[in-house]
Amino acid sequence: MKHSGSDSRPRGVAVSLAGLALGLIAWQVAGQRDPVLLATPVRSFEALAGMVADGTLPAALLDTGLLFLVGLAAAIAGGVGYGLVLSRSRVLRGSTGWLVFALQSVPIVALAPLILAAFGFGFGAKTLVVFLSAVFPILINTVEGARHAPKTLLEVAKVHRSGEWPLWRDVLIPHTLPYAMSGIRQGIAMAFVGTFIAEFFLQATGIGGLLLSASARFDSATVLGLTVLVSVIAALLMGLGRRLEKAFAPWRQGSTE
Amino acid sequence: MTALASRRNSREKSFAPPGDLLGKVVAVVVLLGVWQAAGSAFLPDYLPTPLGVITELIPTLTSSAFLTALGETVGAVLLGLVLGCVPGTAAGLLIGRVGWLRQLSTPYISGLYAMPMLAIVPMATIWFGYNNLTRVIVIALSAFLPCAVSTADGARSLPANLGDVARVLNVPRGRFVLDFVLPSALPFAVAGVHIAVGRALVGAAAVEFLANIDGLGTFILTNARSFAQNQAFAGVLVLALLGVLARAGTERLIRRVAPWQQTHQD
Amino acid sequence: MSLHDRRKNATLTSPGRGGAAVTIDGVTMRFGDRVAASDIRVDVAPGEIVSVVGPSGCGKTTLLRAVAGLLTPSEGSVKVDGEAVDGTPDGVGMVFQHFGLFPWKTVEANVAYPLRLRGLPKEEIAARTRELIGMVGLSGFEKSYPHQLSGGMQQRTGLARALAVRPRVLLMDEPFGALDAQTAEVLRFELLRMWEERPITMLFVTHSIDEAVLFGDRVVVLKGRPGRVHEVIDVALPHPRDRAVARSEAFAALRERVWSLVMSPDAGQAG
Numbered sequence: 166m167k168h169s170g171s172d173s174r175p176r177g178v179a180v181s182l183a184g185l186a187l188g189l190i191a192w193q194v195a196g197q198r199d200p201v202l203l204a205t206p207v208r209s210f211e212a213l214a215g216m217v218a219d220g221t222l223p224a225a226l227l228d229t230g231l232l233f234l235v236g237l238a239a240a241i242a243g244g245v246g247y248g249l250v251l252s253r254s255r256v257l258r259g260s261t262g263w264l265v266f267a268l269q270s271v272p273i274v275a276l277a278p279l280i281l282a283a284f285g286f287g288f289g290a291k292t293l294v295v296f297l298s299a300v301f302p303i304l305i306n307t308v309e310g311a312r313h314a315p316k317t318l319l320e321v322a323k324v325h326r327s328g329e330w331p332l333w334r335d336v337l338i339p340h341t342l343p344y345a346m347s348g349i350r351q352g353i354a355m356a357f358v359g360t361f362i363a364e365f366f367l368q369a370t371g372i373g374g375l376l377l378s379a380s381a382r383f384d385s386a387t388v389l390g391l392t393v394l395v396s397v398i399a400a401l402l403m404g405l406g407r408r409l410e411k412a413f414a415p416w417r418q419g420s421t422e
Numbered sequence: 423m424t425a426l427a428s429r430r431n432s433r434e435k436s437f438a439p440p441g442d443l444l445g446k447v448v449a450v451v452v453l454l455g456v457w458q459a460a461g462s463a464f465l466p467d468y469l470p471t472p473l474g475v476i477t478e479l480i481p482t483l484t485s486s487a488f489l490t491a492l493g494e495t496v497g498a499v500l501l502g503l504v505l506g507c508v509p510g511t512a513a514g515l516l517i518g519r520v521g522w523l524r525q526l527s528t529p530y531i532s533g534l535y536a537m538p539m540l541a542i543v544p545m546a547t548i549w550f551g552y553n554n555l556t557r558v559i560v561i562a563l564s565a566f567l568p569c570a571v572s573t574a575d576g577a578r579s580l581p582a583n584l585g586d587v588a589r590v591l592n593v594p595r596g597r598f599v600l601d602f603v604l605p606s607a608l609p610f611a612v613a614g615v616h617i618a619v620g621r622a623l624v625g626a627a628a629v630e631f632l633a634n635i636d637g638l639g640t641f642i643l644t645n646a647r648s649f650a651q652n653q654a655f656a657g658v659l660v661l662a663l664l665g666v667l668a669r670a671g672t673e674r675l676i677r678r679v680a681p682w683q684q685t686h687q688d
Numbered sequence: 689m690s691l692h693d694r695r696k697n698a699t700l701t702s703p704g705r706g707g708a709a710v711t712i713d714g715v716t717m718r719f720g721d722r723v724a725a726s727d728i729r730v731d732v733a734p735g736e737i738v739s740v741v742g743p744s745g746c747g748k749t750t751l752l753r754a755v756a757g758l759l760t761p762s763e764g765s766v767k768v769d770g771e772a773v774d775g776t777p778d779g780v781g782m783v784f785q786h787f788g789l790f791p792w793k794t795v796e797a798n799v800a801y802p803l804r805l806r807g808l809p810k811e812e813i814a815a816r817t818r819e820l821i822g823m824v825g826l827s828g829f830e831k832s833y834p835h836q837l838s839g840g841m842q843q844r845t846g847l848a849r850a851l852a853v854r855p856r857v858l859l860m861d862e863p864f865g866a867l868d869a870q871t872a873e874v875l876r877f878e879l880l881r882m883w884e885e886r887p888i889t890m891l892f893v894t895h896s897i898d899e900a901v902l903f904g905d906r907v908v909v910l911k912g913r914p915g916r917v918h919e920v921i922d923v924a925l926p927h928p929r930d931r932a933v934a935r936s937e938a939f940a941a942l943r944e945r946v947w948s949l950v951m952s953p954d955a956g957q958a959g
Contacts, residue, residue, distance in 0.1 A: 180525035188530065202549055260445030264453065270666045272620075274540075274627045275639065275658045278646035282654075283469040317788040320758055324776045325802045325853070335801065339792040358538040365540060366631055373541075377632075380544030388545050399536035414792070 204386030212386040213394065221375065229360055229371030232288070236295020236363075237356040244300045244352065245345050248307025252341070262308070269301040273359060277366040286368035294367065298359025302351035310344025311337060343414040350406035357402055470655035478652040483660070491641035492660065495630070498554060498637065499622050502561025507618055510566035511611045514573025519603065524574065535571055539564045539621060540628050552633040557626060564625040565618035572617065576610025577603055609680035616672040623665050707735045707889030708779065708856035710755060714764035716914075717750045723914035724750040727764070730908055730917065737883070737890040739904030741897060741950060746915035748893045749861060755891060756782050756859050768857060777857075781850030785862040787842045789834040789849075795821065796830040799848045820848040823882070840871035847879070860892045864899065876902060877930060884928045897950065901942045902929055909949045919949050 189206050196205030204212070216222035251258045273294060284290035318336050327335065364373025372391060379387035454472040461471035482488055517524045517531070543560055550556040580602055588598050630639030638661055645654035710732040717725040725747030732738045740748045753759040755766050757776040766773040768780065776782075789798050799820050803813045821827055824844040834842050843863060850858060863879075864872035876899065883890070892903050900907045904923050911918035923942055925933050933939055 177521075177525045180522055181528050184526035185529045187526075256445060260449035263446065264449060271658060271662045272624050272627060272665065274624050274631070275642055275661045277631070278643045279470065279651060279654055279658065282646045282649075282651060283465050317784055317786055318790060320753075320756075321782075321784070321788045321790075321801075323758055324756055324780070324782045325805050326776055326778075327805055331805055335790065335793075339790070354536065358540065361538045361540045362628075365543075365628070376541065376544045380547055383548055385545075385548050388548060392541060392545050395541045396533040396537040399538065400533050403532075403536040 201383075202385060204389050208386040209390035209393070212384070213390040216375070216387070225371045225375050229364065229373065232291055232295060232363060232371065233356055233360045235288075236292045236359060237299055237352065239292060239296045240299035240303055240352055240356060241349055243296065244303030244348065245307050248304045248345065248348075249311055249337075249341070251304075251308045252311030252337075258308070265301065265304060265308075269305070273298045274362050274366070277362055281367050291363035291367050291370075294363040295356050295359035298362065299352040299356035302355060303345065303348035306348025306351070307341060307345045310341040314340050343410070346410045346413045350403075350410045353402050353406040354399075357399055467649050468651065470651040474652035475655050475659075478650075479656050482653045482656040488641060488657070491636060491638050491657075494554075494635075495623075495626050495637040495639070496664070498557045499561055499626050502558045502626070503565050503615075503618060503622055505558065506562035506565025506622070507569045507615050510569030510618070511573045511614065513566075514570040514575075514611065514614065515577050515603075515607060517570060518574035518577025518607065519599075531567065531570060534563075535567045539625050543629055543632050546629075547633055552635065554635060556633055557629040557635060557637070560625045560629050561622045564621040565615075568617035568621060569611065569614035572614030573607055573611045576607035576613075579610070580606045605680075609676050612672055612676045612679060616669055616676070619668040619672060620665050623661060623668075627661065706856070706887055708769040709734050709767075710857055710889060710891060711767040711770075712751070712755065712764075713767065715751065715754055715761040715766060716763040717747060717754060717759065718762040725910070726914040726916050728910075728915070728917055730920075732889055732891060734889055735887045736905045737892055737903050739892045739894060739900035739907045740910060741894060741900040741907060741946065742910030742915060742918075743950065744895075745913060746910040748910050748915065751910075751915075752859055752861055752891060752893045755857075756780060779853060779856040780859060781853050781855035781857070782859040783843070783846050783850045783861065783863040785865045787834070787839075787846045787866070789842055789845055791834055794831050794833055795826055795837070795845050798834070798845050799852055801849060802852045816852065820852055823851070824848045825878075838871070839867045840875060843867060843875060855888060857889045857891065860890060860894070862894055865895060880929050897943055897946050898934075901925075901939060901946060902934055907942075907946055909946065911950070921946060921949075 193205045196203045322332050361373050364371050369377045458471050461469040546556045627639035630637040642654045642657040712730040715728045754761050757773045768777045800817045907921045909918045
């Protein structure tokens with residue numbers, strides 16, 4: 166896929182960094198012209214540093230992180246688990262497979278007010294939002310993988326009179342794992358979105374809560390700083406997801422290059 | 423829900439072997455039954471129920487409050503999509519073909535692309551206020567990024583041997599873009615729109631919630647707050663259906679403009 | 689070492705050639721309305737190599753799968769050493785056209801797979817795996833993944849895995865069909881050399897008429913849809929089957945005969 170052409174890597178990184186620096190300078194200049202609407206990077210950084218010093222930012226990060234992790238873990242357990250069940254049961258797949266697709270198209274944001282009304286704004290309700298956001302890509306990818314276990318390998322297992330558990334250990338799980346991992350990669354991104362849905366619309370806690378209250382105060386320095394922070398975290402999470410996806414399929418690495 | 427079938431036709435078929443109608447019916451009945459029972463037994467007035475939604479569906483969907491809200495949201499989404507997708511696709515083509523531009527923009531594009539667009543709403547409300555402008559801008563930004571990223575991928579993904587063909591045939595630069603780059607980028611561009619539509623609807627609902635401007639999101643929110651859960655759920659259904667229909671449309675479009683390509687997924 | 693000595697060496701433990709007898713007795717394979725093979729009868733003696741050729745769609749691969757216990761005959765039966773096949777019998781090894789290697793297992797782990805399934809002690813698995821890998825000439829590649837190997841090396845791994853069960857019967861499903869011509873040629877003669885050292889029963893399904901004649905003590909020609917046994921040809925070529933045999937006039941004549949049988953239009957549309 167990648168047609169590497171002529172861009173050499175170190176030069177590319179240098180240009181990227183120059184682009185970032187340019188953006189920062191532009192931001193600083195613009196911020197100095199209109200300090201009310203657009204805080205300068207320096208002031209945004211100071212705002213973040215202040216929140217680190219008084220402990221609000223670490224506490225919020227912890228809150229957000231916990232919600233994200235618990236919701237994601239539930240989605241992985243549910244998605245991979247039910248995915249594997251679906252892959253082995255024709256009956257369940259035939260009857261509930263299409264429901265998965267139907268439910269997947271319901272936007273979770275829109276459900277937030279209903280979840281709030283029915284289940285309140287406790288940790289459980291917020292976790293539910295994160296879970297619902299992340300579970301579908303994981304589930305769907307897992308089923309896709311398990312359903313397309315290569316026929317020859319199933320024959321190999323049968324010729325060697327493999328039992329059911331060795332069949333899972335040697336064929337189904339290793340084959341499905343990379344599919345599940347790419348589901349989990351998408352799930353990580355979706356869980357992050359879900360975390361903000363929960364913090365914005367159920368209960369203003371964590372980073373989402375800090376963003377909302379700063380926005381209500383028109384504190385553009387804090388909002389801008391937090392927004393940049395969120396985007397950095399999101400990019401890191403995406404990188405992590407890609408790493409994970411690769412790490413779990415070492416036998417594929419050669420073929421993807 | 424027939425639109426669903428057309429949406430992910432190939433994949434759904436692989437999911438459901440034919441002749442499982444009975445199983446499907448049983449699954450739906452069980453799901454709806456449990457939902458109805460749970461709703462009316464444990465959380466009456468707090469949870470929408472299937473029967474409640476069915477009774478309220480027609481009156482809700484024909485109410486003027488709903489129709490106004492629908493018009494507001496659809497209008498903003500359409501406007502935002504145009505304002506986001508057109509420049510997004512153009513930017514994607516440039517980013518894909520011009521090396522230094524790609525390197526320059528990479529940190530911004532990948533930072534923003536990874537970020538939940540929700541998180542940008544608080545900043546947007548400070549800059550543009552609690553109004554329709556914010557909504558359109560958030561939608562446009564939500565649409566811009568997937569269009570740019572996907573089109574850039576497409577513009578880069580020209581198979582290497584086609585590049586050789588162009589060189590051997592001595593194709594001039596203008597013709598090269600027209601005959602080689604654009605056709606190979608086109609399905610990617612439509613795939614970008616495909617993702618953009620979903621994100622745009624979510625972005626619209628999110629801004630409406632936070633900024634409290636008239637639209638489907640607010641319709642859902644007000645009803646949910648005033649114990650009209652069934653009406654609220656009808657709104658959710660319509661929002662879901664809009665997404666499904668729009669994506670079915672773009673999928674059909676991909677097949678139309680690029681019959682040689684397999685359907686993309688988001 | 690002369691042919692005679694070799695044969696003697698290999699047969700110290702068992703009288704005549706090793707391996708099991710395979711009896712294919714009136715096997716018909718049906719899939720819904722479609723009949724893939726009809727009333728096939730083939731007896732394979734212990735240590736004999738029987739090649740099966742025929743045009744695509746004549747049911748030769750289906751037949752092989754029935755012997756492997758992967759498919760159950762709609763009519764008739766398959767017996768290995770007199771025992772009806774129900775699931776793959778013990779001591780049946782199979783080599784697949786597209787190798788059938790686990791992409792997530794190294795060469796070593798692929799070869800050790802059947803031994804691990806049998807729950808052999810670790811040391812024994814390690815020792816036998818090492819021996820098998822040496823036998824197919826892959827020493828030094830134990831830790832490689834299949835995608836890092838050439839097609840020929842992948843099929844060597846597949847062969848080592850099939851031999852790991854010390855098979856009485858080796859089922860070959862177009863084993864060289866996915867390889868380039870040169871590699872296939874090299875592997876053919878290596879496999880023949882291994883067989884001369886330890887002759888076992890082999891059922892050899894192939895597209896290649898050369899291969900069928902080169903390997904077979906007999907060649908079964910399947911024809912028609914559904915496939916039936918059209919002709920069985922005795923291949924009276926000397927052992928060991930080496931390059932000299934492949935260049936002989938007798939070989940050419942036999943090849944010509946099988947070719948004309950496979951190509952002849954008559955038994956075409958029987959079903």
